[in-house]
Structures are given as structure tokens and as C-alpha cells.
Amino acid sequence: MRSNFRFYFLVVLILSLGIGLTLYKHFALGFPLLPDDKKSVWTIEARIDFLARGDPVVVSFALPPQTPNTIFLEEDFASPDYGFAELQSASGRRAQWSKRTATGQQTAFYRLSLYETDSISPDMPVPAADLPPDPIKPEFDEVHRTAAITLLDQVRSRSANAEIFTRELITALNSSMPSQSQSLLLNERSSEDYKTQLIINLLALEGISARIVRGLFLEDGRRRQSLTNFVEVHIDNEWLLFNQNNGKTGEPKDFLIWQRGDLSLLDVVGGRNSQISFSIIKNIQPTRNLVLRDNLHKQAGIVDFSIYSLPIEQQTAFKMILLLPIGALIVVIMRLLVGIRTSGTFMPILIALALIQTTLLAGIVIFLFVVGTGLLIRSYLSRLNLLFVARISAVIIVVIAIMASISIISNKLGLDQAMTVTFFPMIILSWTIERMSVLWEEDGPREVLIQGGGSLLTAIIAYLFMTNRTVEYLTFNFPELMLVNLAIILVLGQYTGYRLSELYRFHSLEKHDVSDQR
Amino acid sequence: MFLTSARKLRELGIIGMNQRNFGLISRYNPRHLYPLVDDKLKTKLLAQKAGITVPRLLGTVSYQHDVRLLRNILEPHAQFVIKPVKGSGGKGILVITEHDQNQYFKPSGEALRLIDIERHVSNILSGLHSLGGKPDTVMIESLIQLDPVFSDYSYEGIPDLRVIVFRGYPIMAMLRLTTHASDGKANLHQGAVGVGIDMGTGAALHAVQFGKPVSYHPDTRKTFAELSVPHWDRLLQLAAACYEMTGLGYLGADLVLDRDQGPMIIELNARPGLSIQVANYAGLAPRVAQIEALTTINPEPHERANFSKQKFSVSAKI
Numbered sequence: 001m002r003s004n005f006r007f008y009f010l011v012v013l014i015l016s017l018g019i020g021l022t023l024y025k026h027f028a029l030g031f032p033l034l035p036d037d038k039k040s041v042w043t044i045e046a047r048i049d050f051l052a053r054g055d056p057v058v059v060s061f062a063l064p065p066q067t068p069n070t071i072f073l074e075e076d077f078a079s080p081d082y083g084f085a086e087l088q089s090a091s092g093r094r095a096q097w098s099k100r101t102a103t104g105q106q107t108a109f110y111r112l113s114l115y116e117t118d119s120i121s122p123d124m125p126v127p128a129a130d131l132p133p134d135p136i137k138p139e140f141d142e143v144h145r146t147a148a149i150t151l152l153d154q155v156r157s158r159s160a161n162a163e164i165f166t167r168e169l170i171t172a173l174n175s176s177m178p179s180q181s182q183s184l185l186l187n188e189r190s191s192e193d194y195k196t197q198l199i200i201n202l203l204a205l206e207g208i209s210a211r212i213v214r215g216l217f218l219e220d221g222r223r224r225q226s227l228t229n230f231v232e233v234h235i236d237n238e239w240l241l242f243n244q245n246n247g248k249t250g251e252p253k254d255f256l257i258w259q260r261g262d263l264s265l266l267d268v269v270g271g272r273n274s275q276i277s278f279s280i281i282k283n284i285q286p287t288r289n290l291v292l293r294d295n296l297h298k299q300a301g302i303v304d305f306s307i308y309s310l311p312i313e314q315q316t317a318f319k320m321i322l323l324l325p326i327g328a329l330i331v332v333i334m335r336l337l338v339g340i341r342t343s344g345t346f347m348p349i350l351i352a353l354a355l356i357q358t359t360l361l362a363g364i365v366i367f368l369f370v371v372g373t374g375l376l377i378r379s380y381l382s383r384l385n386l387l388f389v390a391r392i393s394a395v396i397i398v399v400i401a402i403m404a405s406i407s408i409i410s411n412k413l414g415l416d417q418a419m420t421v422t423f424f425p426m427i428i429l430s431w432t433i434e435r436m437s438v439l440w441e442e443d444g445p446r447e448v449l450i451q452g453g454g455s456l457l458t459a460i461i462a463y464l465f466m467t468n469r470t471v472e473y474l475t476f477n478f479p480e481l482m483l484v485n486l487a488i489i490l491v492l493g494q495y496t497g498y499r500l501s502e503l504y505r506f507h508s509l510e511k512h513d514v515s516d517q518r
Numbered sequence: 519m520f521l522t523s524a525r526k527l528r529e530l531g532i533i534g535m536n537q538r539n540f541g542l543i544s545r546y547n548p549r550h551l552y553p554l555v556d557d558k559l560k561t562k563l564l565a566q567k568a569g570i571t572v573p574r575l576l577g578t579v580s581y582q583h584d585v586r587l588l589r590n591i592l593e594p595h596a597q598f599v600i601k602p603v604k605g606s607g608g609k610g611i612l613v614i615t616e617h618d619q620n621q622y623f624k625p626s627g628e629a630l631r632l633i634d635i636e637r638h639v640s641n642i643l644s645g646l647h648s649l650g651g652k653p654d655t656v657m658i659e660s661l662i663q664l665d666p667v668f669s670d671y672s673y674e675g676i677p678d679l680r681v682i683v684f685r686g687y688p689i690m691a692m693l694r695l696t697t698h699a700s701d702g703k704a705n706l707h708q709g710a711v712g713v714g715i716d717m718g719t720g721a722a723l724h725a726v727q728f729g730k731p732v733s734y735h736p737d738t739r740k741t742f743a744e745l746s747v748p749h750w751d752r753l754l755q756l757a758a759a760c761y762e763m764t765g766l767g768y769l770g771a772d773l774v775l776d777r778d779q780g781p782m783i784i785e786l787n788a789r790p791g792l793s794i795q796v797a798n799y800a801g802l803a804p805r806v807a808q809i810e811a812l813t814t815i816n817p818e819p820h821e822r823a824n825f826s827k828q829k830f831s832v833s834a835k836i
Binding site: 336339386387388389438442443444447494495496497498499500502503504505506507508509 | 521522523524527528530532534535536537540541582609610637640641643644645646707708726729730731795796799
């Protein structure tokens with residue numbers, strides 16, 4: 001009883017370790033559980049152009065803030081011969097390029113790749129609720145002031161709270177048929193920046209804190225883009241984002257907030273005609289790769305000390321090796337629960353591995369052909385009176401010869417499939433032929449069919465599992481699941497019930513029992 | 519219905535493969551004792567030491583280059599059996615019942631040349647029939663003479679009696695009769711008839727071939743109703759004594775009746791199969807449970823045999 005308890009304790013320990021690690025990797029590190037999980041990665045390039053006057057040059061450029069649900073894959077700063085520094089301040093990150101003297105056309109690049117995520121990154125600080133300063137009453141001249149008050153009165157009469165007020169105000173300013181006061185306020189110079197400032201000023205008049213937010217609409221293949229202005233309004237201890245062109249609330253889809261607040265986006269000291277333009281490219285990448293790169297970069301222990309840290313070649317090898325436990329599980333199930341007889345305990349796994357390389361149908365045909373031909377030739381060899389080791393060696397050579405001829409003939413016929421015959425393990429095939437041949441002589445062809453068929457059936461089922469994309473993906477990316485597999489095999493190792501085949505084997509007993517009772 | 523329910527089998531007390539491996543073999547058979555029964559030469563020596571009759575050893579061949587000596591070993595004997603020392607399940611056993619200058623005859627009448635026998639011997643030496651393909655030794659034994667009691671019930675071979683001995687107590691027995699289908703071998707897989715034997719009397723109970731009930735021998739057409747194994751007490755005692763001999767808690771003893779020398783042991787098995795349950799129409803589980811319930815094992819084989827005779831006879835149930 002005690003040892004039984006210890007056994008199940010061990011099983012539960014292994015099981016929970018395996019599942020726990022898997023869940024940790026999924027929820028904390030963001031590894032997707034399904035292979036088809038894909039994400040769009042945006043690559044944004046900001047190009048800064050200016051004309052230098054031959055004086056010391058300092059270029060200061062606001063960088064986008066990191067938010068919990070975006071992950072920056074890579075940031076590049078490029079500008080030849082410039083000193084570079086990344087500065088952190090309360091108002092956000094800034095990039096600073098500097099040079100003692102520069103003349104003529106100058107260019108600096110900033111490139112950022114990012115993707116959005118829904119996993120919770122524990123090491124990302126949740127942005128503190130930043131409180132706004134009290135709104136500064138704007139200076140308006142008399143005419144504008146009257147127009148502003150008129151507009152605000154109109155809007156106020158139509159709204160119930162600050163949120164609706166802001167929306168109504170923006171809608172009014174964007175109206176296609178502006179009233180007199182509206183057109184006066186907007187006037188002809190109405191650039192984006194002017195409009196933003198106007199909205200902020202009008203809100204300030206009303207006693208509502210607001211600030212400018214610059215952001216970039218992410219659209220694939222766009223070039224020469226500029227930042228779009230949004231207005232963020234502080235309502236009920238929360239910042240609410242408004243689209244200043246239609247009054248819609250909330251952060252739009254595929255929108256990257258670049259900068260908050262009134263600070264300049266770009267400062268160039270010692271240059272003029274500074275310009276900034278953005279280009280955007282999107283590409284789709286499997287989530288796994290992104291998460292992996294991110295975690296390798298962060299050196300997350302569980303990822304850093306894993307198969308991923310191996311060279312690619314070894315990783316590919318492990319992809320195959322990690323499938324073997326699945327095959328082993330299938331063999332355990334087939335033998336212990338179903339009771340199928342196979343020739344050689346793990347021969348079916350090796351056959352399944354070969355099938356993976358050759359594809360199912362071609363593989364089965366090749367297997368049957370090689371073993372069949374091998375058996376024919378082996379039956380001749382048995383008449384030659386050879387010593388056993390010599391005979392099995394001869395069978396190996398025969399098998400290789402059969403394989404070579406299959407390859408050559410199929411190549412001539414243009415059948416690419418059959419050329420994969422080389423993936424079959426030759427020694428195993430030879431042993432199979434030898435065993436089958438002895439089995440044939442001693443127990444007859446029926447036993448050969450039973451064991452051969454059993455092996456092939458087990459191999460096919462193992463193959464179907466091992467080539468399943470999800471299984472393949474899970475075994476490689478969550479090697480911890482091997483522990484789950486181990487736990488299952490341990491439990492199956494204690495199964496003392498009947499095998500399915502035994503229900504058939506002993507079925508005549510049932511009839512007898514019935515006749516006894518009569 | 520091709521399948522029966524697991525519940526039904528449990529009610530009948532049938533032990534399955536997993537249960538056998540887990541609950542009987544790995545629990546009662548210590549690994550280090552296996553060589554005693556896996557190596558038939560060792561078993562033979564053990565049995566001889568214990569005063570149990572075994573077939574006479576005519577010679578052994580251990581090395582490939584000694585295969586040349588085979589002719590000299592075989593020359594004086596008209597009849598003999600060639601066996602792999604570490605073979606299992608009756609594999610690699612060659613029976614020769616007659617030979618003249620160049621030809622050796624199997625019970626079926628098939629003629630072999632010396633070179634065929636030499637090849638067979640060298641196959642055995644290479645480990646073809648041994649567990650795990652390990653190099654093996656060949657032993658040549660005297661042929662067992664068919665007891666006339668069985669002459670009506672066997673075809674081209676010697677029937678043997680398989681007794682399951684659990685912790686020294688014989689718990690179930692089955693007579694394996696050779697048939698044409700089994701090529702003269704007492705192997706149920708190949709078509710030998712398995713006859714369940716009443717532990718109390720040695721009388722035949724039921725018979726099966728290929729897992730199906732039969733009431734008469736398929737070749738001799740003799741009904742099993744009159745079949746009864748003679749020397750029953752002696753056979754049970756011999757089987758029970760194998761426990762002391764080997765120390766194995768769950769073993770299968772294969773015994774034969776020789777016309778001239780009476781009961782003898784030919785082979786012991788540390789992993790006896792489960793077909794015996796089909797032949798007896800009874801499960802091993804209740805009998806195993808009865809023995810497991812015993813607090814002490816009687817040290818006297820003949821008393822254990824008597825215990826089994828009383829407890830497990832068919833009449834005991836009624």
C-alpha cells in the first residue's frame with residue numbers, strides 16, 4: 001500500500017511538473033499551444049532628414065513608449081558618424097544623435113519591429129496613472145473668445161458629461177456645414193496640429209484636462225507617412241483617447257502611440273529644414289518564432305536552457321528524437337491495452353520514422369516490397385547452408401541491393417517517391433526479414449501475417465500520430481510534455497486488466513459457462 | 519459474438535497477460551533464478567541432483583567448429599532429440615526417430631541429410647532460437663518413448679503434461695497432445711490439442727484446439743472421455759518438487775511419461791502461458807488466491823501435491 005502511494009505520488013509529481021511547465025510557457029512566456037498561431041509583425045522606419053549648417057548638431061527624437069501589450073522585437077538606430085544615446089526621462093524615451101560639425105544633407109534612421117501580444121509580461125511595469133496638470137486657461141483674443149464661448153455653450157447644451165461633451169465638440173468642429181463661430185475658430189490655417197491645439201484649448205476653457213497624442217496608423221506597405229494627432233482627455237481619473245477627426249473614442253486598431261504630451265517630436269539643433277517620414281511594412285510570422293526570439297533575448301531561464309539554445313542542425317535532429325516518446329506510447333498502448341503482437345518490440349517505431357520520410361503509401365509499398373523480396377531471397381539462402389551470422393549479413397547486403405535497385409529504377413521511371421527508400425533502417429529490415437523467415441519455418445505463414453500485420457498496423461498508427469502537425473509542434477516546443485507522456489506510460493505499466501485481444505482469446509470460455517448453467 | 523466482456527472474464531477468474539506479468543511473474547519469480555530454467559542443461563543437472571528422472575543426455579555441442587563432430591555423436595543412436603539449451607517455446611527442437619547411413623528421419627517421415635542437421639545445429643549455436651539472440655549451446659537427448667496409454671491420443675510425437683506450480687503447489691494441469699497440424703510438436707499455437715486435466719484424478723476434462731472445443735483427437739478420432747493420465751500422484755509430486763529445485767514461485771513444469779522410465783521432467787518455464795485456462799475452462803485467479811491465502815508453505819512436495827489434489831479437483835467443487 002505504501003509503495004503504491006509512493007508510486008502514484010511520483011506519477012502525480014511528474015504529471016503536474018509537465019503540465020505546470022507547459023502552462024507556464026503558454027501563459028507567462030506566450031508560447032502558443034497550436035502551431036497555426038500567427039501574428040503580424042510591423043516594421044516601422046522613421047527617416048529624419050535635415051540640412052546641417054556646419055555647427056555642432058544635436059538631433060533629439062521622441063521614441064514610442066513600451067506598453068504591456070506590444071513587444072518590441074528590435075530597435076535599430078542608424079546614422080553614419082554620429083554619436084548616439086538613448087535617453088530616458090519622465091516624459092518618455094528619446095533618441096539623441098550628435099556630431100561636432102556637419103554640413104549638407106543629413107539623414108538619420110530609426111527602425112522598430114514590434115508585434116502585439118495578449119500574454120501578460122510580468123516584467124513590464126504597469127503605467128502609473130499619470131495625473132494631468134490643471135488645465136491652463138488659453139489666451140484668446142476677443143473675437144475668438146466670443147466664438148469659443150458660443151460654441152462651448154452650444155455643445156454643452158447637447159451633452160450630459162465630459163465624455164459626450166468632448167465628442168460633441170469634436171463633431172461640431174468637423175462638421176461639414178460649420179457655423180460662423182466654428183469657421184472663425186478653425187480658419188484657413190487649420191492644420192492638424194492647429195486643430196489639436198484648438199480642441200485642447202477649448203476643453204481647457206471648459207475646465208477639462210487634455211493632451212495631444214501622436215501616433216502612427218499601421219498599414220502595410222505605406223511610405224512617407226506622418227504621425228496622426230489624437231486628443232487624450234482626462235475623465236474620471238482615466239485618460240480617454242479621441243479621434244480628433246470624428247470624435248470616436250478608444251485606441252483604433254493597428255495604431256501605435258508614438259508620443260504623449262506637448263513635447264516636440266523632433267528637435268534639431270544646428271540644422272534646418274528638418275523633416276520626418278515613416279514607412280511601414282507588415283509581415284506575418286508564426287507566434288512561436290516571435291515569442292522564442294523575445295525570450296531568448298530576455299534570457300528567460302526555461303528557454304535559455306532548452307533545445308532552442310542548440311545549433312539549428314541539432315534542433316532538427318531533436319525534432320525527430322522528441323517524437324520517439326509518442327511512438328513508444330503508441331507501442332505501449334497497442335501491446336498492453338490492445339494486445340497486438342509485433343515482431344520486435346520497438347521495430348514499429350523505426351518503421352514509423354521511416355514512413356515519416358517516405359510518406360505513408362509509398363513507405364508501405366516499399367516496406368512490403370523489400371520485406372517480401374527479402375523473404376524470397378532468404379528462403380533461397382536457407383537452402384545454402386550458411387552460418388547464422390553470415391546469413392544475416394548476406395540478408396543485409398540483399399536488402400541494400402533491393403533498396404539500390406528500387407531507387408535507381410524509380411529514378412529512371414521518374415517516381416520521386418520511391419527514391420526515399422534509403423530512409424528505411426537497413427539493419428532493422430534485415431532482422432525483420434530474418435525473424436519473419438524463421439517464424440515462417442517454425443510457426444507457419446499465419447504467425448508471420450499476424451506479427452507482420454501487427455507491426456505494420458502499430459507503425460501506421462504511430463506514424464499518424466507522429467506526423468500530426470499539432471503533435472509535432474507540441475513535442476518540439478513543449479518538451480515538458482514528455483513528462484506527461486512518462487506519467488501515462490508509468491500508469492499503463494501498472495495496468496493488470498485484460499487486453500482487448502484477450503477478450504477474444506478467452507471468448508470460448510463464456511459459451512461453456514452458459515452451457516454449464518443449463 | 520467474438521468478444522467477451524472483461525467483467526465476464528473476471529467472474530471466471532481468468533488471469534490476463536498483464537496480470538500474469540505483473541502479479542505473478544515479477545512478484546514471485548526473482549530475476550536471478552531465471553537462468554536455472556532458461557538454461558536447460560542447468561535444469562537437467564538440478565533435476566538429477568534432486569533425484570528426478572530426466573531424459574538422458576547424449577552429448578552437447580558448444581562451438582561452431584565442433585559441428586564436425588556431430589556425426590560421431592549421433593552415430594551410435596538410432597533416435598535422438600536436438601535442442602537449443604536456451605530455447606523457448608519449443609523452438610528449434612528437432613526430433614529424429616530413425617536413421618540409416620546418410621539419412622535421418624523426422625517423425626513425419628521427412629528425410630534429412632547430415633548436412634541439414636549440421637545447419638540446424640549451427641543455427642542454434644548462433645543464437646537463432648535463444649532469448650535475445652545470445653550464442654547458445656546444443657544438447658542432444660535420448661528420445662522419449664511413447665507410453666502406450668497415449669498411443670491413441672497423439673500423432674507423430676510425444677504428448678507432454680504442463681503443470682502450473684504456484685509457490686510449490688500444483689494448481690492446474692493440461693495435457694498437450696501432438697497432432698498432424700502441430701507437426702508432431704506439443705505446441706498449442708501450432709495446433710496441438712490442449713486437454714484440461716482434473717487435478718484430483720488425472721482424468722481429462724475438456725479439450726481445445728486452436729482455442730475451440732474439441733471432443734476427440736483430430737487425427738486418431740479417439741474421444742477424450744476415456745483419457746486419464748496414469749501415475750498421476752507421482753507426476754504431481756514431481757511438479758511440486760520443482761519449487762524447491764528452482765525457487766521460482768510461479769513456474770510451468772513440462773513432464774512426460776516414458777514407456778520405460780515412467781514420469782520425467784523435460785523442461786521448466788519461468789513464464790508459462792495462459793492457454794491452460796482455456797483447456798481447463800477455468801481461471802487461475804481463484805486457485806492463486808487460495809494459495810496466496812496460505813500462511814505457511816508445506817515443505818513436503820508430496821503433501822503439497824495431496825493438498826492440491828483435494829482442493830482443486832473437480833469433485834471438490836460439487
